[in-house]
Amino acid sequence: MTPATPATPVTLDWTDRVLDVEVGPVAHGGHCVARHEGRVLFVRHSLPGERVRAVVTDDQGGSFALADAISVLEPSPDRVAAPCTWARAGGCGGCDFQHVEPAAQRDLKTTVLREQLSRLGGVESDVVVEELPGGPLGWRQRLRLAVDDAGRAGLRAHHSHEVVPVADCLLAPSGMLPDLLEQRWPPNGHLEVAVDATGERRLGSASVQHAAGRDWELSPGAFWQVHPELADTLADVVRDWAAAPRGGVAWDLYGGVGLFAAVLAAQVGPQGSVTVVEASTQAVADGRRALADLRQVDFRAGRVERVIAGLPDPAVVVADPPRKGLQKRMVTEITERAPERVVYVACDPAALGRDVRLFRERGYGLTRIRSFDAFPMTHHMESVALFETL
Structure with missing residues (x-):
């Protein structure tokens, strides 16, 4: 009698599948937890208690997959319109919570912590x-721009090397970036941009910061909050x-x-x-x-x-x-x-x-x-x- 051939394990791959899911609690990493057919989905651009339509963006065949909410069927009362059009599925990867009222953002972070x-x-x-102090926009005084192979500066997509050609970043102080984003730069590099304590914009050059009662002269690329x-x-x-x-x-x-x-x-x-x-x-x-x-x-x-x-x-x-x-x-x-x-x-x-x-x-x-x-x-x-x- 010929021994039975072991069954080949079935590898799940839901990539690009669109699912309607009920969203559960927030999780560390800028997403919320949903479940579908016994598997966990980590869904970005969603909120606890919502029902959303989500597209699976990454599935390695295990017990979980990653997804982006692409439409909201039943919104949370904490949902607001994102001020930046790039803060969405398939957009810039920098912001996780632009769709959330600012006080509710802090509540989500408190829950995670x-x-x-x-x-x-x-x-x-x-x-x-x-x-x-300072509000939810215009606070980011140091920023690293990526440059694509055509010489356009921008920001990275979520978990990707793709450069998103944004026209501005609302987290940066007004006027810090637009002219830089319009120019062409050496391909496949990056730009270090900062606004220092003097109010001057620094592009890959030394800057001055002030804290703890003294001035700090920082070399290009030096760490500062x-x-x-x-x-x-x-x-x-x-x-x-x-x-x-x-x-x-x-x-x-x-x-x-x-x-x-x-x-x-x-x-x-x-x-x-x-x-x-x-x-x-x-x-x-x-x-x-x-x-x-x-x-x-x-x-x-x-x-x-x-x-x-x-x-x-x-x-x-x-x-x-x-x-x-x-x-x-x-x-x-x-x-x-x-x-x-x-x-x-x-x-x-x-x-x-x-x-x-x-x-x-x-x-x-x-x-x-x-x-x-x-x-x-x-x-x-x-x-x-x-x-x-x-």
Whole structure:
């Protein structure tokens, strides 16, 4: 008897399929969750409680697929008309929530942050994503334009290298972009555009920003917060929570040009020490120039995990890691040095939630947290967490 041939697994692919779905809760990443025929759809341009018609944009054959709402059959009361015509299915990938009333955007972000803290961090929190001054448009003072193979500058489509030839971006200050978008540029490159503290537009050139009571001269491409109110807001929270002891030792990890080091230096005083660890040699050069009057600040160029081994034990650590967060290795290395407090600046709520659990496993509890809507019209937020020994 010939053995039966195993059945070939059926691989689902709903790409380009149009589905009518009931939209459920918001999820991290700028979309909401819907279900269809036992599978999960992550639907952009939708809102919880809506019924929408959605086209599947990406399906790898697993338990979920990605989709865009292309028409709204039953709208949410929080839905508004998007101010930008490119904020739609098949349009620019920069904005996730232009179709949402601004206060409701913050509610969605609050829901996501609390869910990530609970599910990944094991912490129930009443944190609320706070509004920053300036409104939902015109806030983005630093922007990177992509240039296509025909030399046209624009913005990327969602999860794509395609350059969308927009005429303007409403998140940028008025007048910052239109003339640049009309010109032709060397193909397949990019343009770094910024409006600095003087109100001048800078195109791939040095700029000046102001925060923590001083001016910062930044080299082209140097990191600085894109929302004009965020740098000072974060510096104020660090000042309140770090409480570095007079004459003590503090670390500013992933410190950039030393924004938080300036705050810590005032707390430890001339007899204390603040070490800034930053991988970008250009940022270190900018920081040394900006803080040349603070002899207690020492900049170290290099990867954080390599540099801190040779540093004296800190009383306070401030860490502002990239989107992936600190992760297990860095949480372990920081807590092994037994600081009294760790002030953690986080731009990704999932990474923060995971690291909350890692800190707790190392004997540090989350004692305070604030979050700011530093990126209106998008799903992004900026949070600050304080960890102290249990």
